[in-house]
Amino acid sequence: MWSNHINYHCIMRTHQLVLTWIENELSAGRLMVGGRLPAERSLAEQLAVSRTSVREAIRILEAMGVVRAGVGSGPEAGTVVISDPTAALGSALRLHVATQHLPVKDIVETRVLLESWAVSQASPDAPGLRNAAALLAGMDEPGLSVDEFLALDVQFHLALADAAGNAVVSAMMGSLRESIQGYAGRLTANLPDWAATASRLMAEHHQILDAITAHDGGRAAKLVAAHIEGYYQEAGLGPSA
């Protein structure tokens, strides 16, 4: 698609020219996270293109989680560079799931693969693990609604993924989660006895954390795989797809 390399001798659409310019600014370090792009009108004049084309490029970067656009004046305004890879990967995966060219089964399988690897690599003293333990404590609180429990569950698993210290794996895990979030939420309605399921999930969570703390990455990986696959099978993924 957009070649990283020389496009100068190729004809390219105007918004791709803008895109290439911005990407070069990023690569060269002249634009950094937290920095701001020139105003749309100004950038259009600089690159001798229309504001429309600049906007199309910015819209793409926004969808990719590379910039955030804000109206008005002040620190929250303007187009500022951020870095949210999960947003891009998540939207893309969700859209392709919608086209039914990415089976949910493959997404779950990939999630098992990545999360198993993450916990197998996690060091017991990784900074994120303390966070994970705190989340577990929060999930033990009585009187939590299903939605509250699931929200904490998502955060717990993301904390596990972060513990491996690989930003790409963390981003992919987050996007996989996001892409099937609606799907997983619907599955919950299939569960015959939510209280029983929740208590089983919590027991498994503690086992996983214990295995990591005990430096037993292999066991942690197996537990995570069983944990995830068990949930989806109980909720009815298995037979349908």
Add this chain to the structure above:
Amino acid sequence: MWSNHINYHCIMRTHQLVLTWIENELSAGRLMVGGRLPAERSLAEQLAVSRTSVREAIRILEAMGVVRAGVGSGPEAGTVVISDPTAALGSALRLHVATQHLPVKDIVETRVLLESWAVSQASPDAPGLRNAAALLAGMDEPGLSVDEFLALDVQFHLALADAAGNAVVSAMMGSLRESIQGYAGRLTANLPDWAATASRLMAEHHQILDAITAHDGGRAAKLVAAHIEGYYQEAGLGPSA
């Protein structure tokens, strides 16, 4: 009816409205891969928005690999639904590498993880493997230029990833490749003796394929990991990042 006004300022920007509409059409099965979106002007009228907003939405979908836009008339023209998850993931990863928030080291590590898993899962009679063998034969041809060799190498590794039959893993592998393609190409210049390296790579390729054919997924995975890590270390990734 409520004025557009209130709607898009309180709920979502207009191009997101278009995006949502299209995503719903996809989920509902009214739009499928190979199908065509209404013409931009027509869609704008349908949704009571400007053509500009429709175009911004289509630009995003195009960047996500969900749609391909073609000018003129005939079968190649118009905006048709495709499914190229690799494009989206690859562009996103590349951009975030440019912001230096995704270390190349993590990308290589993730690639090792995914590709190792893929070959460990690959069945010896997977359809893609015959293709992989043919690519290897092509790479044995004498007189191949470095670039030709590397192009075949990319295809070989992607064929390996496809052999596991997981579309998500295949897409992610392709995108990881794409995101560091420029980087890897530059590394080649660091190699002291290309001919020696190429022959070593080929020997390892054959070993990997043999392990898969022998149903020894575990050995294949180990070989792949060593193959990839060895290349990047020889080319100088290790010390720099």
Add this chain to the structure above:
DNA sequence: TAGGGCATGTGGTCCAACCACATCAACTAC
């Protein structure tokens, strides 16, 4: 000095053109 109100600059949206391109049908020349 404290307050209101306008000047400025941002992104968000829309419109009305025009261009380049590709196909197809009608028309013309042979």
Add this chain to the structure above:
DNA sequence: GTAGTTGATGTGGTTGGACCACATGCCCTA
């Protein structure tokens, strides 16, 4: 009758200009 040309049609691609809502900050007034 056939072959070639030519224009009509419809597609996305691009542009400039206009207006809006919003947020800040200065300036002027009470």
